[in-house]
Amino acid sequence: MIPLTFDYKKISTVNEAIAALSGDKGKLLAGGHSLIPAMKLRLSQPSKLIDITGIEALKGIKEEDGEIVIGAVTTHAAIAKDKLIKNKLPFFAEAASLIGDLQVRNYGTIGGSLAHSDPAADWPALVLASDASIEVQGNKGKRRIKAPEFFVGLFETSLQPEEIIIAIRIPVPPPGTKTSYQKFFQPASRFAIVGCAVMRFADGKTNIAFTGVSDNAFRDYNAEKIISGKAINDASITAATNASLENKNIMSDHYASAEYRKHLAKIYLKKALQAVS
Ligand SMILES: Cc1cc2nc3c(=O)[nH]c(=O)nc-3n(C[C@H](O)[C@H](O)[C@H](O)COP(=O)(O)OP(=O)(O)OC[C@H]3O[C@@H](n4cnc5c(N)ncnc54)[C@H](O)[C@@H]3O)c2cc1C
Incomplete structure (x- = not known):
């Protein structure tokens, strides 16, 4: 099957993404490895795709103020090979390397996976076990959602329609973890x-x-x-x-x-x- 007709816009900042989300039936596009199959099956019929893969500020992994911060548009493959992750959160690297195949890992993103909240996805278990918070941004600014409050049902999260996940924040595990x-x-x-x-x-x-x-x-x-x-x-x-x-x-x-x-x-x-x- 092919998806219904839709508009496409590639943007480069979070504010542009939030502005594009307000109003009509737009959807964010990250790796597209959950959204595009859903569109092909016509389970999802957005009128507009807002491609966030050009937002460089949402890519990468760093340590900041006692937390490991993973940008929402960081791919599974990038997490699997990251030195900080391998060193301080080895189960994130293991889990990332077990996701799908090479193509899925090269395109799919951690933010897309969390937003989609597939009951069989790997990342939700990891962010829950590591006491992570999901950092989101919308019209009213930024907020952090603790992982147990983020996942609320089948393909359902506490993310509001005009919010975008910007990062995953995990407290740096103390030595001996x-x-x-x-x-x-x-x-x-x-x-x-x-x-x-x-x-x-x-x-x-x-x-x-x-x-x-x-x-x-x-x-x-x-x-x-x-x-x-x-x-x-x-x-x-x-x-x-x-x-x-x-x-x-x-x-x-x-x-x-x-x-x-x-x-x-x-x-x-x-x-x-x-x-x-
Ligand atoms: C063949 C195949 C095998 C797979 N195997 C596995 C597996 O073993 N384990 C696993 O966990 N997953 C697996 N996946 C899913 C894969 O990991 C997806 O990449 C992931 O679930 C979605 O990430 P994405 O970046 O592709 O998101 P997209 O498909 O682009 O988007 C998914 C949803 O999230 C929304 N979204 C995307 N980014 C954001 C954001 N930053 N903020 C708010 N909303 C956002 C979109 O609007 C959309 O509703 C597989 C997929 C395929 C096709």
């Missing part, structure tokens, strides 16, 4: 059937987030409470996996039934906890 991202992926697309991200601090505090499991990615606070502050061993892992996914509505689709997906999620939590022990 360990991270792991484990995913069981669909072999053709590499989207997560189940993905589990864990960040474990030197004092034992442990953040756990899942993607692929429910309508949107989420932190598993029950499992976190069980394992935080304790040594990671067979007994504590079993206790944490038993406590995980409580009261969660587990997705069922042609890749995995709810029962199988729940089983997989617990196994991938176990793998992630073993990796940070």
Whole structure:
């Protein structure tokens, strides 16, 4: 299928993007690897595409005021090979290298992935587990949305229609922090059937987030409470996996039934906890 007719405008500043978004049914275009397929299926029918890939200010990765700041238009490939990321947030590099194929990684952006909030996307689990904030800008200026408040439903976020994600801000992990991202992926697309991200601090505090499991990615606070502050061993892992996914509505689709997906999620939590022990 081909998309309906649309206008196209390439812009070079955030203010131009915000101005272009107000009024008619315009949509931001970043890597286009989620939006264009949706337009071809006519699930999305924007009258205008506002190409933000020319906004240089939204590209790149830096450390600033105790945070690692990833520009929204930074590609998965750039994150996978970045030295700061490999050094301080190794699970971001691992996850980036596991996304789709080379073409998807070269075009797709972290901001586009978060805005799209696909239930099987990888980045949501990573930003949740790392206590990240999503920095957005709109007509009323800038604001930061903490990751757990950003993902609100299936392909649904708390981003307002005239807002643009400008950056992802992650507190620099203190020395001794360990991270792991484990995913069981669909072999053709590499989207997560189940993905589990864990960040474990030197004092034992442990953040756990899942993607692929429910309508949107989420932190598993029950499992976190069980394992935080304790040594990671067979007994504590079993206790944490038993406590995980409580009261969660587990997705069922042609890749995995709810029962199988729940089983997989617990196994991938176990793998992630073993990796940070
Ligand atoms: C074959 C294939 C395999 C894939 N495999 C995986 C995988 O294994 N794991 C995974 O996580 N993803 C996967 N993806 C999705 C891929 O990562 C996309 O690139 C990503 O989901 C969207 O990023 P994008 O830059 O392409 O966004 P686009 O497609 O350009 O945009 C997506 C949505 O976000 C909005 N948007 C874009 N940028 C911003 C911004 N800065 N602020 C606000 N809104 C914005 C757009 O308006 C649109 O609604 C795959 C895609 C394909 C085609």
